[in-house]
Amino acid sequence: MTDTVEKVDYSSTLYLPQTDFPMRAGLPQKEPETVARWQKMDLYKRLRASAAGREKFVLHDGPPYANGNIHIGHALNKILKDVINRSFQMRGYDANYVPGWDCHGLPIEWKIEEKYRAKGKNKDEVPVNEFRQECRDFAADWIKIQAEEFKRLGIEGDFDNPYTTMNFHAEARIAGELLKIARSGQLYRGSKPIMWSVVERTALAEAEVEYHEVESDTIWVKFPVQMLQVERESGKSDLLEASVVIWTTTPWTIPGNRAISYSSRYPYGLYEVTAAENDFGPQPGEKLIFATRLAEECAAKAKVTLALVRSVESSELAAITCAHPLAALGYTFQVPLLDGDHVTDDAGTGFVHTAPSHGREDFDAWMDRARDLEARGISSKIPFTVDDAGFYTDEAPGFGPDAEGGAARVMDDDGKKGDANKRVIEALIAANNLFARGRIKHDYPHSWRSKKPIIFRNTPQWFVYMDKNLDDQTTLRSRSLSAIDDTRFVPASGQNRLRAMIEGRPDWVLSRQRAWGVPIAIFADDKGEILVDEAVNARILEAFEAEGADAWFAEGARERFLGGRSNEPWIQVMDILDVWFDSGSTHTFTLEDRPDLKWPADVYLEGSDQHRGWFHSSLLESCATRGRAPYNAVVTHGFIMDEKGEKMSKSKGNVTAPQDVMKDSGADILRLWVMTSDYSEDLRVGKSIIQTNIDSYRKIRNTVRWMLGTLAHDKGEEIAYGDMPELEKLMLHRLAELDRLVREGYDAFEFKRITRALIDFTNIELSAFYFDIRKDALYCDAPSSLRRRAALAVIRRIFDCLVAWFAPMLVFTMEEAWLSRYPDAESVHLEQFPEVPAKWLNPDLDAKWAKIKKVRTVVTGALEVERREKRIGSSLEASPVIHINDPALVKVLDGLDLADICITSGVTIATDEGPAEAFRLADIPTVAVEPKLAEGTKCARSWKITADVGSDPQYPDVSARDAAALRELAQQD
Incomplete structure (x- = not known):
């Protein structure tokens, strides 16, 4: 038919x-x-209008620098933020996103300086506000470019009215936050070793530093024992014939040495050189003091053989005062031994060369003992041995401006090693106080902007106290730690990371020796005492609000702001604020000052490096002025690598x-x-x-x-x-x-x-x-x-x-x-x-269909074999027999159209194990399938093979179901 x-x-x-x-x-x-x-x-305005009156959800934008096209890290960051904002907006919140930009600081200033250098110009020869205007214009141009790139990513936000740290109102608020801190007594001028970029001529914060492997000179230096406070009972101590040996990877810091640190936790010994095979250094008969664990390793470095004379007690070490190894050049002061927790015996000699001008731990160890040292007749004054350009000063005898050949230099303007190490090592050899020398590869801090090494040097800077007792019996550190406990972190590990940084961080150094940024808009006397005068502060903030921070550098600014006090000996501070203070203050002029936002933010989201950056500075600034964090939650993302997990670089x-x-x-x-x-x-x-x-x-x-x-x-x-x-x-x-x-x-x-x-x-x-x-x-x-x-x-x-x-x-x-x-x-x-x-x-229904899906999986597997063997084409050519040896499962299938579910033309259920050759899956042992061919005629409309095709004489080539459908469709027409 x-x-x-x-x-x-x-x-x-x-x-x-x-x-x-x-x-x-x-x-x-x-x-x-x-x-x-x-x-x-204007989708942004439509979103705001549609959300009017809803609860606000605020993700505060961490500001990228306005100094170049966006990179893949920017894309990751902004996409995450956009997804968060949109998801809250679509769940009943008013999730207003205000993008922001960081416009001050070295990233932008450095670009303008590069342009100057290319033209053979010196920025210091240009009026400061003219230079600042170029920085402002540069930032403004890049804000426009980056905004368009962010929009192209699909980011939705108030790009017509973003926040920028160089906006006049923002600059006034940043200065106002500094004045709050100054007024509360948290700001002070101090002298500490800070990270210093010789190339960029400015102090750096930890967040502005990255570490790269370098190869450095390393030296072991002898400090001759000069005196003992308490001699041994024998009358003359054998330690007076010995030298304490230190190890350092920064030979240029030896002129800054003022002490040697040891640890009472470790055993030390007095050793005698019994043999030597070296061109310089210790010779037989010399006596030296080392940590016991490290003596043999040190001996190998100097190619000598050591014999232990006796152990040396901690009390004896505490009684020692050494001579400086370069005493002949004018370093005639006493070098005391100090017990220090930072000393280890896993490398070096067990003695740590302590130069308080050039390291935080050295500085802390020295200052902790300052009063005791003064009582012993040892001056606790910390020298300024290296200037801002990396040259030795006249406080480094033999290497400063008056030295033969002029001042030695630690590092040049291009970040390359100067002649300081070489000249110090030569002087140590001449003084017969170099024990050994070598080279070592290790991680060393670099400026993340110039990519050049930095140094630690003692300079006067402006700091915020971390541990000063405030009016409410808290400190900035304790406030910050408490705020961390009250903050949600995603992932949770971020909490411990930020906590560890706050627990161990030094006082916050705010000053930078640059031109582009918000100035430390205060007046102080020559001793660092800050002028606190509300009338002066009001004039400063009013000018900043109207003219921006350029007002600080305008001609006559001192007289303008001091007013009737201009005849007093107040010094106008010309340092620039750390750019992290700028970004750490964004919550004030964005969250607090915009009626479409709220304070504190629900979320801050940035990369994991911002635990020491924006999360960190925002926490400190807000806790210093408001006693709590400006955020309720901190979300952190990682960095982006290539497909092999390697860091991306243009050179690669x-x-x-x-x-x-x-x-x-x-x-x-x-x-x-x-x-x-x-x-x-x-x-x-x-x-x-x-x-x-x-x-x-x-x-x-x-x-x-x-x-x-x-x-x-x-x-x-x-x-x-x-x-x-x-x-x-x-x-x-x-x-x-x-x-x-x-x-x-x-x-x-x-x-x-x-x-x-x-x-x-x-x-x-x-x-x-x-x-x-x-x-x-x-x-x-x-x-x-x-x-x-x-x-x-x-x-x-x-x-x-x-x-x-x-x-x-x-x-x-x-x-x-x-x-x-x-x-x-x-x-x-x-x-x-x-x-x-x-x-x-409906979990019960879900559980039921999970069993049905298992049966379907076995049928699908059986038919896949038939297709692969080309015994069938479509699954509709099949009418499998499903053997189920599980009465409960058979009951589950009762009343279901299994052919429909399995997409076959028919199905037969058999309640038995099925033949051995039937298809089975190991994890569904109670189901077996025989893939039989369907019997009947193929429906010309649905392509199912059924016995009822032709049962309707009006539609002889289709199934009864399709015939009924065709008749109903015809009636609609």
Whole structure:
């Protein structure tokens, strides 16, 4: 009969997907159009208007420097922030994002100086405010460029009214915060060894330093014992014939030596040289003192043999005073031995060369004993042996300006090693006090801007006390530690990291010897006493508000601000504030002063280096002036490496630029990479990783596209939950589960968890399961079919949820999808996450279908073998026999259309083990499948093979189901 039936094309009678939403995304072309559309409609203002009256959620933006195009780290940072803001906005908050820029400091000043040097100009010859204006213009230009690059990433925020640290109001507020600290007695002028950039001629903070491996001179130096406070009972101590040996990797600091540190925790010994094989250094008969554990290692360095004479007690070491090894050059002071906790016996000699001008621990050890030293007749004055250019001063006899050959230099203007080490070592050899010398590779601090080594040098600077007792019996340190305890950290390890830094940090050095920035706008006398005069302060702040910080450097500024006190001997401080103080103060003129924000912020989010940077300085500034942190939570992301886990560098050619990714693939691909990465660790990126995300994106897009095509036939009919088939109820259960996961995930900033769950849902539960099963009903069922109508209602819900949940992440694609579905809508980003009824949660149904899916898995596996062996093409050619040796499982399957679920033309259930040759899966031992061929005729409309094809004489080439559908469709026409 079927041979004589005329073939009919039934494709027009099927509810096939219809959509203009293209399979090929074309993101590089479409995304800029979307950005332009958002700007034209002023999406930012629409968002603010739609959120009016809601609870505010504020993520305060950590300011990037305005000094170049954005890099992949910027992209990571801004995408994370944008996703957070959008997710809170779409969950009932007013999540206003105000971008900001750090505009002061060396990164920008250095660029202008480079331009000057290229023209052979000296910045010091240019009027300071003229130079500052060039810095301001430079920053303003880069703000515009970076803002456009951020917008291209899909970042939404108040780019028309951002905050900048060089805004006049901001500069006034920064100065005002400093004056608060000065007024409270927390600011002081002191002399301490600080990190100093010879190349940049300024002090540096820890956050401005990075470490690189260098090879350095290393020396072992003899300090002859000069006297003992208490001699041994024998009358003359044998220690007076000995020398204490120290080890250092900075020979140039020897002129700054004022003490030797040891540890009473370790054993020491007096040793005699019994043999020597060296061109210089110790000779037989010399006596030397070492930590017992290190003596043999030191002997090998000097090519000598040592014999232990006796042990040396800690009390004896405490009684020793040595001569300086360069005493012959004028270093005639006494060098005491100090017991120090920082001394170890795992390297060196067990004695630490202590130069309080050149190291924090050295400084602390020296100052802790200052009173005792003075009582012993030893001056506690700390010398200034090295100037700002790295030259020795006249406080370094034999190496300063009056020395033969002029002043030795530690480092030159290009950051290269000067002649200081060489000249010090030669002088030690001449004095017969060099025990040994060598070279060592070790990590050494460098300025992260100039990439050149720095030095530690003692200079007068302005500091904020960490441990001064404040009016409320707290200190800045205790306030900060308490604030850390009250702050949520994501990941939690950030809390311990910041706590350790605060616990161990020295006083905060605020002063920089630069030109571009907010000045330390105070007056002080020659002893460092600060003028506290509210009338003077008011004039300063009023001028800054109107003219910016340039007012401080204008001609006549001293007289203007001091007013009637200008005849008093107050000195106008010309140092610039540490740029970290600027950024640490942003919460004041942004969160406090903008009515569309609030203080404190809900979240600060930056890279892990900001535990010693912005998180750190913001904490200190706010605790100093307000007694608490300016944030409730701190979220930290890692750094970005290449695909091999190596640091990116232009020289290696392994840099991934966000501009290139956007040009080639689109910003949504970059955003998806961020969302699928564990941002709490260091991230990797490169071509293959980007390609993996392109593949994931295509699957998401195709799922959305299929839903859009299917929903073209949706009339918006609502189906009562109780009337829905089980499969639809199962999908609503999964939506309810996902709704909880998504909301909790956005609250916890766990974007990878959300993305993984949503991608798995689209790929595994939708495309490979639910949609696969329901395609037959959706395409072929009659218009009145409950199964079809219920599926459409559920897919409508799935679409709305998925697109909304993905919208904060894939901002461009989900906007395109939403407008394709709802052409009269303004933007998906003006929507809220759909409300998902709790009654949809049905764990019992989920457990039941987990068993059904196992059966389906065995059937799918069996049919896959048949396809591979080319015994069948489509699964509809099969009508398998499913053997189930589990009565409980058989009961679960009762009443289900397993052929529909397995996408076959028929299914037979047998309650037995099945033949030995049947297909089985090891982890589902009670199910076996015989992949039989379907019997009957292939339906010309649905392609199912059934026995009822031709049962309806009006439609002789289709099944009874399809015939009924065709008749109903014909009646509608």
